[in-house]
Amino acid sequence: MAAAVGITEFIGAEMIEKAISLAWKAHKTPEKPFILEKNRKGDPQQVFISFPASGSAKDWYSQKPFGEVPIDLDLFPSLKSIGYNDAAKVNEAFQGRFQAILSKPLLETEVKDAMDKKRQIVFTGHSSGSPMAILATLWTLEKYPSTKSNGSVPPICVTFGSPLIGNHIFSHATRRENWSNFFMHFVMRYDIVPRILLSPLSSFDQRFEAVSQFFNPNHKLKSFMSESVGRSSHTTDFFSVVMSNAAKVTSHAVSKLIGTTDSTLETIANFVPLSPYRPFGTYIFCTGNGKHVVIRNPDAVLQILFFSAQLSTEAEVAQVGNRSLQEHRTKLQLNFGKENFVFLEQDQLEKVPLTDDGSKDDISMAFNDLGLSPRARLCLRAAAGLEKQRLKNEERMKEKIDSDEFEEKMKELEKYKKVMELKNICYYDAFKKQESSEDFQANVKRLQLAMLWDEIMEKLRSYELPDEFEGRAEWVEHAKRFRRLVEPLDVANYYRHLRQIEAGTYMRKGRPMRYKFTQRWLEHAEGCKFEEEYSESCFWAEVEDLSHITNNATSIVNASFDKDVLDRTQQRVARLVARIDVWIDNKVLDKDVLLEGSTLMNWWNSLPSQYRNGSSIKSLVKCKETR
Template identity: 85%
Template sequence: MAAAVGSTEFIVAELVEKAISMAWKAHKTPEKHFILEKNRKGEPQQVFISFPASGSAKDWYSQKPFGELPIDLELFPSLKRIGHNEPAKLNEAFQARFQAILSKSSLETEVKDAMDKKRQIVFTGHSSGSPMAILATLRTLEKYPTTKSNGWVPPVCVTFGSPLIGNNIFSHATRRENWSNFFIHFVMRYDIVPRILLSPLSSFDQRFEPISQFFNPNHKSKSFMSESVGRSSVSSDFFSVVMSNAAKVTSHAASKLLGTTDSAIETIANFVPLSPYRPFGTYIFCTGNGKHVVVRNPDAVLQLLFFSAQLSTEAEVAQVGYRSLQEHRTKLQLNLGMENFVFLEQDQLENLPLIDDGSKDDISMACNDLGLSPRARLCLRAAAGLEQQRLINEKKLKEKIDSPEVEENLKKVEKYKQVMELKNICYYDAFKNQESSEDFEANVKRLQLAMLWDEIVEKLRGYELPDEFEGRPEWIEHATRFRRLVEPLDVANYYRHERQLEAGTYLGKKSGKESRPSRYRLTQRWFEHAERRKMEEDYSESCFWAEVEDLSHITINNVNGRVSGSFDKDVVNQTQERVAKLVHRIKVWIDNKVVDKDVLLEGSTLMNWWNALPSQYKNGLSIKSPVF
């Protein structure tokens, strides 16, 4: 028996075999939300939870064309693009079914019991049972973050013939969180289900409902099971429709991988909606001859889903159309010895032979077993090339951020802050007043540092950096140091030039455009996510000065909140709440040493506002004592 599947150390042969057994056992009890078995042998002890599939079309597509919607961030707060605060897209029908399982079953109770007892949970499923296993795993990873100190064992998800369930942000987030290796997806070469959601529901007309019944092994109709019917136009037409749509998606993706512009493909993309669904996790393609090809690169997996099911001739459509359904329905028989696994990791993908040169090495034979054409191999190499370029981009940025020049700029701003404090001036106010040559030099350093972080943000926007980038501790540390030190200068510069009069407040929006630069908004979210904060703060320790400026305008400059000659009660009440929140936050920030006490110097913008603030807004609060 194999000890492991490659570097995925927790996948042992016995575990996979048990997962297969459980996945098929769940089919026999479709009336249950899930089935559970405990294995008390071994260390750690294991709990297997398997979900049944559904043959109902409503459990696959909820709306046209593809049925995707933003993921429920209450359930899955990590499944988003952190910096841009963009949630992943998830198949609505799968999410709704999972939410029903959570509300109507004991799933969360069973998971808590297993986690509390330090047992390893193995979630598994076949067909549309697989998305339930995937979402249950992600929910567990969200609720029970595993660390060396808490002793929790991370859950494992093993699926068989799983459809795609989320978009590229879904894949991106799982890689950023280092969760991808916890998901193993076994796919038979011609199985149609992993490709189905690359097609819109509208492309099937009335064909999806009868086909979906074929996915349910308990369906009582035997006629459709017959080879004569299976080989009819029903299965071949269905296969052709799915692969036609898969071709559009993968061709568009390949043109980006290869850096080419195909006007026909771009025209299709502009006028014909393309599926948003993308692979994630580790895929194991079963060639049918006992070999298993392991791929982790999601761009490469997408190409393989198309090219590995390509046909040599038109005459094969009927035969492969039936086979694409039959392979999905047939229980997998896996050869789990290590000698039967071929790994297409980064190095192997980059050096993939473009043609079959007759070599008998494992990589060449695996490509032949999957029927990969020269075009397919070129696309796989391009997927690896894109990943390599992202790593190169990160390396170059790392060299810049670690350079003596950048470190010197940061230290000069820090020194500027210290010098101003020695002069009994908060550096925010010194920079806002711009009365010395030191202020000018600090401004030069601010602009130089901002340019570097604007470059980083731009590369993030274009997906030109690795998925793991936003979650790397070293980058969060760099970003937080920069933000806390430099953003107060940006705020001071904003109000020094009275830009709020034209563009609105620093923290607000005008005409849908945010004034606060993205280099600070994004990096604040990185920090908050790393701290596992559920909600983004409306302002942080690096830009609270903007809140001070705005409150000063409302409470003092704006005739103390008078409206039509009298105090507006709503304005006063809302302002009181904002003042109380700000005072509390400043105390916490100073106690935690993320804001220095120079903000409390007499004559600072903060203290000038506080001393002039009418008592009705203070509501018994004090900034220096007893609060501080």
């Protein structure tokens, strides 16, 4: 219960009421991109920015069936899956509207002014104004990262009746970046709008354009219902279509939650497109009787969006169909007493009572208020169970990587590297030659260590680890140490067996996910754009590739290769040498790579002068001699 109260403590009851007021006020000036008000009484002082909604179909669906597109990574570089480097999908119409707002300097100017003055920005919106508030918040979080040292205050987003906006990667990325808690979505129990984008535009025919006019709070309810005799049936049919599609999405989702595959559902999914949109952030479901149910688990939120609007009888369809639009138009009235907020955290979801046992405790009453059936409660347990299993999987991986056995193998490889250096040979070259038992034992350790990281990669691929996993500093550090020590051995093994002849270069065809993913983790943590070419752990692959290209320098110069090839090769050589210099200065690459007779030095010494123009490895050798 204390966590539930934290919702109002975090943003304040007064702040929520102000957000509600401004969200509705924005509807009165749809010609403006947003309205702004400042509150200088608080600490920190606050700036409210509210966006108007639109009832036009083109501002909801840009194309069939669902209108999703990759998010603009120039504006939102963090909204991606780090490992796979896949951009989140977002509603194209919503993104287009936000880009249009941002193309004019007004919003950026106001945000910069507030952030420079250490004021807290509260973005808010109702209906399709909410996605603008969401994207503005994410854009601000990207552009003005908050740290303890800079004293800035992160923005907050408060939405009312917001439609869904992004796919599972969108939700995954916001949790990974620890941004989810900055988003509060208030939803009335029957409000249709948070469920609309679970349906393709094609399922509505002409009904969406007619019903969407009703999303505008300025539209007159009585005139809407009396414009034609069949208008009420439009809302009933509209509600039925949305909930029918929501049923398909949630049923398919829950089959994955419980780890079973229903052949019928899979067949439907193959032939009938399912909505990609998923919830994210904190949801506050308003039951209509003064109770507010707070939940953060996105899988559980999706199930509640469907089951809380379920009907007991067919006779209720017409009544609830109209109510689903009326609730969207109703200005939210919140009861801020402590007893009126029920927080369904992980522990509560795991212990959800499957039936109404007559209990009068807050949680039991909350489930009754939302009208959740035994099946709905079972689905919520499944959502909690999946999250629990993800945490257990991470803990199990952590136990393995922290184990004495794992650490011993890492230390043995580090010892192997030092021993080879004492023998005046780079461990990359020693491993590639495989001339001693020490090399054989190093290969055994390489394979054993790779097995654990491959297991981690497989769990990442199937989303069996928490969303926050790739962003945790401890895993970034574990992965960095492993990659820098072990990947050179993988490169050496690849070229030792001449796999490049049939398969192609290591970087194009041979590099395992365990290195691609973990390199991206580090680059993301350090705020770098993904290099993708090569890093300090696999620069040997670039050396091998360039060595192959330049091993017959005479034929290259004598027109077997055209000038463009020569120029590109010279540029690659210069870039590689510059990077090696930086890596050694930053102590992320050891000086053994510069030992006489190493693959690097042999290659460099064999290069004709035209490849060395503008580059010098002498500074690197000098660097080695002075350390």
